[in-house]
Amino acid sequence: MSLQILGKGARAYAVVSLVCLPLAAQSRAQRGEWGSVVAWPHVPAHIAQLNDGRMLTWAAATPDDFNLSAPNYTVASVFDPRFNSFQNSPNPRQNMFCSGLCRTIDGRVMAVGGGAATTLTSLFNPSNSSWTNGGDTALRRWYPTAVTLPSGQLFTVLGSAENPWPEVWTPNTNSWSIKYNINLAAILNEYLTFSPDDYEWYPWLHVAPNSNLFYSGPTPGMYWIDPDSTGTNNVQYIRPRVAGDRMRIWASTIMYRPGKLLITGGRDMTKNPPATSQTLSIDINGNSPVVTATAPMNYARAFHHAITLPNGEIFVAGGNTNGQKFTDNGAILTPEIWNPNSNSWRLAAPMSVPRPYHSTAALLKDGRVLIIGGGVCGPCGANHPDGQIYSPPYLFSSNGAVASRPALSINGSGQARPGNFIVARSSSGISSFNLIRLQATTHGMQTDTRFVPTTIWGGNWVGSGLIDYYLRLPSNGNVLVPGDYWLFAVNQNGTPSTGQTIRILP
Template sequence: MISQIAFLLLSPLAIASPISPEAANAGAASVNPAAQGKPASEGVTTFDGVALANIKDAPSVAAVTAAAIDRTGWTCTVDSANDGDPCTNVLDGDTTTIWHTQYNPTVAALPHEITIDMQASYLVGSVTYQPRQDGTPNGNIGGHVISLSGDGDTYTDVAYGTYIDDTTLKTTTFTPTNGRYMRLTALTEAGGRGTWTSASEINVYTAAGNAPPPAAGNGAWGPTIDFPLVPVSLANEFSSGNLLAWSSYDPSTFGGSNGAQTITATYAIGSNTVTSALVTNTQHDMFCEGLSLDFHGNNIATGGNTASATSIFNSAAGGWTKGNAMNIARGYAAQVTVSTGNTFVIGASWSGGEGGKNAELFNGNTWGLLGGAPVAPMLTADAQGVYRADNHGWLFGWKGGSVFQAGPSVAMNWYGTDGGGSQTAAGNRAGDGDSMCGNAAMYDAAAGKILTVGGAPNYQNIDATSNAHIITLGDPDTEPTVQTIGNMAYQRIFGNSVILPDGTVLIIGGQVYGNPFSDDTAQFTPELFNPADNSFTQLAPMAIPRTYHSTAVLMPDARVISAGGGLCGTCATNHYDGQIFSPPYLFTGGARPVISAVSTDTVGVGGTFTATTTGAVSDGFSLIRMSSTTHTVNTDQRRIALTPSGADGNTYTLTLPDDAGITMPGWWMLFALNDGVPSTATTIQVTAD
């Protein structure tokens, strides 16, 4: 761990893009903890309960310039430059000079590119781009690609995405890659003001040594995706296969007075582009929301900064609509879709007052209180009291409209959603304690198996655990079986878990010591849980820390995106990016199977359909429900292994489990597996009838 901390402090990972003074004044510096029910020491300004004195300020531009590789002797070439604004201005250390593409007598068309020859090969780990500082935003780079080359002819893309349209320093960090030439290609002008591009300074950062080859069987980290916000929430879009991300009313902070909007971004996986949109029509700041996907694949976002609001994102329509308000104002809610099609929510004292956050149920139109489903049995013994004790419950929709609460409290419970609701104690997780901001994942829904890992007794300022357990569910209201298994290699709080097509579970990111808005004690090495022997295997380490407010989800191509962290105004731990991880199964040497056709793209619970592949499939198929995640919680994801009941050549007959509590209706990704290698997914909607 000492080496990890040293790496963080000495590398450009600690450099982040600060927000503008105006945004900072509207955000972190103006947070009133008392008004939001947050604990605060007298006379100390806090940010979500953390003293601002403990949050590291982002470095100045001058400090960043001094820390970069010495640019003496570097040269540059561009596709276009206006007279008097050559590309050498980005290498002169003077933020008052700029490179600007031609705009007189004619305007040069996008895309534009600048290529820097560093005159020697370096192990490059990050690039900073400083927009012009003269008060004119024209030419700020939006959509972009960063590429490296050893010979100036063959380039490898290491990052792409979209920068925020402001004057702050932009940092892109990626897996260290050897290169002599760095190319920054501008695809769009950030504000859509024209087809020009400008830059004040560009710096490149390195680490000593050569890029190590990836260890066999450990997976690999790929390109970085720059977002124009900190992606605190992520969700699969069924209609396009894209990913939807959002932060708060501001790209980099929360808690300000302008709480009736949310800034979102869409990552188009196929084109590697990121676009942003400001959502105002729902009058909802969706930061710290409860989140789940309904039977139709719609995102249901509840509470948070706007503590009573409900917003609904329709993937097919590509837009948000305003839903009816909840009866109880909430922030940091536990929320899950149940087998009746309703949405169950409970807890959440981060906003909207503290305590008494009993359950309620949403039928897609109205909310109804469930007086028989109290929150008290699932509270942790957090040092900060109920403000934290009812946060981020681990919920699973199960048979007969029931909800199983697996944690983070050591006490587990069953909740019923019929009538006025009900609650039945379900025992404790043997050998565990309260595990706030740990993870739980239903990796084998047909068998009712849930993996739980990590977390801590308190929300913050405490060591995390490496504990791991398997919970096996039976019928509702019966006590499940709890098995203590060998611990993870690392302690983790604020990490994420992602169920993979082969039934393994990727555990990623987190910290040893829970400290929101800090990357100290970050865990860079992911682990892979294998249910065959309940073991954990360490995988290829990542380059970017993913701690508080980080996210991770499975993509349709069987890779994983790990994103975000921060959202703390001018702090140095804002991570405006995600990075793609290719799991070990993509490096076995086996060809990926291909699903060429399915007999239907809509199938009912318990229904039968066929899937045709271009070659033999040795390991059957798996269904993984599309998911949404925020604040370590993903109550949507679950996996069902499908063994063919018959085959006609390469056409296989598949039958779904006949209980909606297992095969939760909604949109699922269907994967074929051959010799452990998954296909790219085909999307299927499971319906309730």
Template sequence: MAAAISQAGWTVTVDSAQAGNPGTAAVDGNTGTFWHTQYNPTVAPLPHQIVVDTKATNLIGSLTYLPRQDGSFNGNVGQHIISLSPDGVNYVTVAIGTYLDDATMKTTTFTPTNARYIKFQALTEAGGRGQWTSMAELNVYTAAGPAPPPTSAGLGAWGPTVDFPLVPVSAAIEYSSGNLLVWSSYNPSTFGGSNLVQTITATYNPGAGTVTSALITNTAHDMFCEGLSMNANGQVIASGGNTDAATSYYDSPSNGWTKGATMNIPRAYQAQATTSTGNAFVIGASWAGGQGGKNGELYNPGANTWTLLPGCPVAPMLTADAQGVYRADNHAWLFGWKNAYVFQAGPSKAMNWYGTAGTGSQAAAGTRAADTDSMCGNAAMYDAVNGKILTVGGSPDYQQSTATANAHIITLGTPPAVPAVTTINPMYFQRAFANSVILPDGTVFITGGQVNANPFSDDTAQYTPELWNPANNQFTKMAPQAIPRTYHSVALLFPDGSVGSGGGGLCGTCATNHYDMEIWRPPYFFTGTGALAARPTITGVSAGTVRVGATFTVTTGAAVNSFSLIRLGSTTHTVNTDQRRIPLTPSGNTGTTYTLTVPNDPGIALPGAYYVFALAGATPSVAKTIIISL
């Protein structure tokens, strides 16, 4: 268990202090005193910092920052950088981000690090009220677990932690910038209530290492527990949720939300998937808007219209959940496929084809071998060219249910043919509420989850992620993460090939609210000795938009042997229907300029925004982004 390191004997150095509010007040054990930077007779400008010498080296895993407790918010820390050092000279950054502007204690957990010195830098004042910084208490804690394995062990590496001013329950990659957009509900730490006209969001810029926040009110939509997908233009479409019939869409270049059409059927907890025609298909979702009868409907983003699909009944995809249809129609695993069909791979053990042309159609597609209902498990299309889907984990019931470690490969053909299902060796760990992320080399990273599905609890959390390799159908344990990621957690791929794993909670003052995200760098970031690996580079892409079936060229800094397209992801409640990988082999090259061809079927090359990765062996470049259009 983590233990507080005694403040006795600590010394502090600050860049500025107001008379009567010295730096030592931040480590005196008295919440009634506080350090405050100078504001009289002159104001000391931001940034500010406090450096603490704890006088002994410890394996440090977290710290807490308590804002001033006298009723004033002046000086609350917003954007910040936390660094650790063994000697007071060589520092490593373990956390960045922005804190919520209130008086509650802030906890930052990070990769366990041996250190004696803590440097806490405040870059902004949380409310923009002035140039000052204040701090009632700074406490430091030993790590709950062991030090991480060396990067040379081939297990990847975690860090830094990114702090958010909200619990990130939903997340999407902004295609024009590569930034991460996250949101919670009408409130940064809880959901429900009657204030269903706003959503609190934040944006993480991985290049700058900054987090900014915004309150969205213009769409009058609380987007918690929404259906979520990205359309053919790379726009994020959020439908239903707490405001159960609303639709909002986010445009990356303009960085703004716009109100969309109202759904015909109010819903929350639905799955939503982009089709080969560029429309969005939704089905299920009895968490809000009444229970049962949540049949399919289709959103046309161009016309901004929702159309009922009476031929797409929800009944065939229901699980046998102990709580009935309230849970049984939640979080379908949907994949847009050929000829405007959508394949439903789970979580019910029964699979189905849904046709979205005309008034819709449905056809049974067999079962997932001997798998159980697998609510809050995962499915990922790691090879779209060959119609390959990996499914992992989940539990028979939504809650108070034991998860499985089951794993299967589904191979799609021409709909509505029943696909082939292969049972493969299971994961090492049972997981419900986990997330899976497809990597540029075709492997799939599975992170977080818990053995016993229990919303708003971190009991039985799985800290050790796994990496699945399609070459041998084997799972390999990776470096453990520091923070449990269970119910309401998210994970997505960044343009540099790293993965963000964050969130969990959104339950008010509960102990399982996680206002943060850890960054994982896969083994391909490192050499066998643990040094950063040399990576291929993309110096140019011939077009920003490429039609299905068309060719384009990619120029690299040196010779590479393969490429992959990965559709940008959006995720909430373990569901990411957007991500898919399309492996590409060049048809020819002139020097280091390679000719690539997009598959000529929009069911495979689903229209939308894609990363383009160049690979030298298994090591990917930093991605460029293109739009694949119809």
């Protein structure tokens, strides 16, 4: 067909293409494709999706060096992936280097501590790109983990600061209160026992379906924490994650299905190589966690990133095998994709730039994946002030052409509560509608993101090849934690629509 249109002059080119295209086509249809490297205005180590699809990223008080004597200031930008453009958005009041990140349920981004262990916290409001005071914590915090609770309160604890008490932020008062009745000394002691070589760490905490916080690592033990308790019996040791397992620090943890965590890789400096290719699934839908060894990755990795794709697969990229910070040695350039249904990994197209410690990554609203940064270490030689965007295989049809995407719009207010029905207008032939909670991420630590499938109850033809699908949302608010999600329609080829924002109310 194209030969007739292009005419005789195009014939030679077309014949050559017929020879070359199948390889390239096969390649990107099976392994995806990376775009060119995008220069960044700083070395991004932290990223938060904004609900309109832009990405907030930041480094430290200077663009490429973590200089901890620097003032309370952070170099930050908002990246728009539609235009590869940046809006300068520095935080003039807090050094947020290695802070703890999570999201308020009204779409703002919270940064707790960081810098040289500060008590400052800041909120980024995407509607006017402003930073405001989130209230001071009682204790200095560096590498704290921050989690959004189903109530809309935010919970932060531990990190490098050597105190075992969490603090909770309440939206109405915009203030933190310390919880001396919740004592995580047992977890802190595990950390001091098993990782004396590394002063920094983010504890892995996720909201479980039973409303407790579940601690899955990186130390060997698993714990339940009741964040709402006013009593004293609220931290329960469960058992070792895996018999004989030691540290898995600098792994990437993610809730890949409701109540199911995937832990990939991680580092133990007493081993050679320090990084592992092992992966674990932990099912916390019941009160007794079920730990299953899932298929190992093709590569041992630490400092890498696990990203939930709209079709429910997990994309893992970056990191290194030697477990060392601030170096490109041992970097793994080839990402891999895990299919939870077949419990198998397959290799993806290699990226162009190493993404070691202090790199980060996020899903874009259009279904692509952004990976950025690495370093923030001044003259270390491993600074990466750039990013690269990956188009997964689902964005191509089997002949390598760009796949056609399902349409998607949400009828109504764009707000719903757990258990509600929503109406999504999309193309015919949709096999699933999946929600992904927006993320705010650093150091491979994702407390916000969760993949939550909806149930299709029926649909009505509305003409022009479109159907109004009636979708039932999960009724458990500890599964569908309030906040902003992107809804994706996924067709029978696994190709997703662009995400549509829906806000889940408590």
